Amino acid sequence: MFMGKIKTLSLKLEDQKLFILDQTLLPHKELWVEVLSPEQMCDIIVQLKVRGAPLIGVAAGLSLALYAIGGATENEYLKACERLRSTRPTAVNLMWVIDQLIKAATTAYNPEELFNMAVQFCQEDIELCQKIAQAGAELIKDGDQILTHCNTGGLATAGVGTALGVIAEAHRQGKKIHVYVDETRPLLQGARLTTWELEKLNIPYTLICDNMAAHLMSLGKITKAIVGADRIATNGDFANKIGTYTVALSCHYHNIPFYVAAPYTTIDFSCSRGEQIEIELRSPAEVLGVHGAFESVIWSPKTANTYNPAFDVTPAKLVTSWVIDRGVFTSPTF
């Protein structure tokens, strides 16, 4: 019997059983789903039941390790690695984790070792989040009104989160802050998930539509913005949830500090510029309406032509600081 017990906001490992909190059902329903195979984990990731670049890396790693322990041959294991690696093309953490697990297996296919590695990735992510939170909290002042986009907390990582971890840590330190939450169309991770986390953390917040943030900035109601990242190029350009670029532009115009927070595993050292980052395009259905525990609704003409990039790229010149576990960088000299 291999040891390793994990309990995070959105992931549980117990007696070699892996459970994930189905994020598509939040905030109305908290349902834990047992993950029985890497194949199922692929579906879970594609359907965004598990999401957030660091978290999908950790979750994918654990499902692969359990597959190996469960008796998969090396060949089956490597095939599953490739399959999982292709589920979300923009999230570099996922690739980072899987590359490590492939490398280890091709050196010597030892399920116990792979399992220990996967558990270690999880623990490492928890520690990275803690370091990011501590480094970033230094940037937050009493009275700050902080805009955030998408979800970057315990539902996006195995730990306290990245951007939301910074906010949570500042609050824990007793700083009086208020959070403005972009709802984050089309999948509403802000409206559904960040609000849910902020309520649990007891941090005061205001939910807004994505197109309201610039107006709030013009009224002086936002003093800082902090977001996460799915992939950071070595020149500091980064991909993050669609809408992030608009937040950055709006901050730039209003001279509001704009921070990006992520673990070093998000930096893609093989990618020198943002233009090289592949942007995942998703289904038209997400733009035509909404789908979730709250029902499916299509408000547009059903045949409407749509465009649905899951991410956009924010150039380094719009970033005030990169908050990495290794510290706060005012230029991309990671």
Next chain:
Amino acid sequence: MFMGKIKTLSLKLEDQKLFILDQTLLPHKELWVEVLSPEQMCDIIVQLKVRGAPLIGVAAGLSLALYAIGGATENEYLKACERLRSTRPTAVNLMWVIDQLIKAATTAYNPEELFNMAVQFCQEDIELCQKIAQAGAELIKDGDQILTHCNTGGLATAGVGTALGVIAEAHRQGKKIHVYVDETRPLLQGARLTTWELEKLNIPYTLICDNMAAHLMSLGKITKAIVGADRIATNGDFANKIGTYTVALSCHYHNIPFYVAAPYTTIDFSCSRGEQIEIELRSPAEVLGVHGAFESVIWSPKTANTYNPAFDVTPAKLVTSWVIDRGVFTSPTF
């Protein structure tokens, strides 16, 4: 029997009966509602069954005139004027129409004359739209990929529209154009109404979420943006549907021409700067989810704190040209 027969995309007057197309049910259901009193028209406007600054002016005027014809005393009529005037504090066209109808009534309360005035406002709006469309179409070139926000067509005016009227006229002239439609949260006038109109006009379009436009601009996929206005200050600042300011900022950053199209009745000569424009705040329910013919859905925590301004103000310095019925102005010298 007073004469006057009107049939527009969203308004019908026949045998002294006024009907409006219930825009909250579009695009899935086309339901005409008879308006039996100014009181009912107030509800219709507040519920956004009729919307669009020029259209609500025209619709309110007709309901008041029919009320006078139907036997309302001058006192009842003036009270109804005041009530309607307060339904949407940002839309200046509404106030313009009602001020004219009050002025006429206090000079001499003549229902027949009021009715003729109201019909004339409608005909005037149709003509103003036509002039705006012709002036604005000059700005549109073959191959343009035009971003628009909210709905500014035949569902927002009595005529072909303002910004969407310009687009429709350019298309009618045979210019090959493609329209990017901002869905326009929270009420989705873009996703529900502009798409519906563009399908009727057979103009190719792509529906996007509001937070995707800047990303498209960074990819060179948008060559122009054109929007409407609810109120224009004499210095050229203007209020329009929330999210317009973000479109303007994004165009500014990417050096993309940004046009605002509106009839002269949208210019508020008593307002010298955008800061003086009162911004209507609407119900939290609109941000917590969506409501329409397609069902009511709440995807956020039901108790979430929200902020829901219906409009924002775009400063004149972000405007390339003001397309008014009187011509295209590159500075606010209306």
